[in-house]
Amino acid sequence: MCIYGCTMVSLARILLFATYCVIVNSTAASRVLELSDRFLDIHKEGQWLIMMYAPWCAHCKRLEPIWAHVAQYLHATSIRVGRIDCTRFTSVAHSFKIKGYPTILFLSGNHHFVYNGDRTRDEIVKFAMRLSGPPVQEITKSTSFNTLKKDKDLYFLYVGEKSGMLWDVYHNIAATFQPHAFFYQSHPVVVDKHAPIEKTPTLLVYKENVHYNFTDYKITDRKKLNDTLYKWVNAERFSTFPKVTRGNINQLFMTNKNLVLAVLEENQLEEVPPNMLEFKDMVESVIKMKRQKYHDDFQFGWIANPDLVNSIAMMVVPLPSLIVINSTTNHHYIPEDEPEKLTPHVIELFLEQIQHESVPKYGGNSIIVRIYRSWFEVRFALASMWQGNPILTLVLFGLPAGFLSLICYNIWCPDIFDADEEEEGKYKQFIFKYNIT
Missing domain, CATH: 3.40.30.10 (Glutaredoxin)
Incomplete structure (x- = not known):
């Protein structure tokens, strides 16, 4: 009887805890308002932080848990956080001129702002808090x-x-x-x-x-x-040595400075290996020690997205390495010295050469460079897919190639066979006409 009673008490506690979890989770989930096309009638009332999404969009699905945290963080403020399925309510997407998913908008009266930064909770919250008050x-x-x-x-x-x-x-x-x-x-x-x-x-x-x-x-x-x-x-408006990402690199380009980047690599926990961390600190020391000398012409930073740098440089850069990008002309500069031979003094000499335009520059905005950059990105993407999953790459590109071969075969080969049959018919007529045996 005692065992039975204890078991019942334990079950009751488990059920009570499970109920509590469901209530908490449903409450947290309810912070995000699921909106419809009726939002067009009320969007000028108050302040809104809205995610325009499509159910099939993989980027939207990755943003969902972050969006729930944003809504939870802003729940005590005057900012209402919601989302709209633009595949169902196309009138909303058309009204706000949505061109891609997900699109994050902050709406306040007749004003609306598009968020283009990193899709993290902290950055999105800062964006909303800045716009929620006076300038x-x-x-x-x-x-x-x-x-x-x-x-x-x-x-x-x-x-x-x-x-x-x-x-x-x-x-x-x-x-x-x-x-x-x-x-x-x-x-x-x-x-x-x-x-x-x-x-x-x-x-x-x-x-x-x-x-x-x-x-x-x-x-x-x-x-x-x-x-x-x-x-x-x-x-x-940027720190002295910020982390450069896809979300903020365009804003950094707007400074019209030369962007000095320490190119590194992070693990899945966003940790920088010790050898690269030493290289990062060395590059950072240049601007920290010589701010007055370089601050007006150069914006320093570090980036842990080698693919983005490879696309800019149109080559696979070694890790770690240093690259300087002219944000006005999109030219880039790479030191002739190997990364392991770079020192603060060598970097200073390299930057002075850039200032005096006495160092080779690469890239730019010409049509030929743009075409080559597009070709490089396609080739690099295919190579990355092959290294990651060769079987899937064969399926994705082998099947279309096979179908294309069959189509070409059906188009060209019958003509060849018909030509052979026509020649054979003419040969038989010739034999019959002249009684050739």
Whole structure:
């Protein structure tokens, strides 16, 4: 009886725990709103973060668990997270001009923004949080800076009154770059010891636990100030040595700088092997030690996607290696020295040669280069498929080739046979006419 009673209690606990898990999971899943074409009637009401998807899309399926985490994280905010099956509700896809899946949109009133960054929870949440508020957020408490520095690894700060030409230009530029960076405004008393303020108004960017000042604030010509500040914000909105991915490389190209990349490789846990980590640190030391010398012309970074670099360089680059890409012309430069012989001093000499245009450049945007790059990508993709799964590659490309051969055979071979029969008929007529035996 005791054993039976204990068993019943255990079963009851298991059932209770299972019920709790189902409730929790269903609650978490319900954070993502499944929307229909009726969304077109309400999309201007409030703020929405929407994933436009198709059920057959593999990229959409990989994004689903991440999207659930995004919805869970933003549940306590005013941002509603949803998704729409564009294969069922084609009117929605047509209205928002959806060209591919998945497409992530942030909607607020008459404004909508397309997300083009990395499909990770943190990056998507940052994107939504930046757009959920005004272009420039005001900081009124000194203690808020401690939280700000902890949560934001990079932000822009205007210190001074909300008036004057510098403030107007800053506010307008903040509205332009709002999807990509955080912008704040405060007063000297509030900022106090958190930032080096000598006089106001002033502008700073915070990254790597250091504030860097905008030094051209004395410009009196409005257009020149706008162009100078725009260029400064565009160049400073990245960390000194970021990880470069498919999601942010296009934004890095917009800096119009030379992109200096340490090409590495990660394992499945996104860990860099020790030998490559040493190479990465060595390349990073160049910009950390010589920021004033190289910051205006070069944007440093590291990339763990060799396929992307191979496509740019149109060759299989060794690992680790160094490549410099001109973001304006799409030319690239590769050191003549082997990767293991590169040192900070050698890299500095190489960068100086690029500045003086005394080093060979490759690639570019010519038609011939584009054709060759397309051919290289196709050839590289086929080679990768063959190495990964030769049987599947044979099935995918062997069967179409076989069918094509049969079609060609049926088209050409009957003509040959008909020609032989026609020649044979003429030969028989000739024999019959002249009585040749």
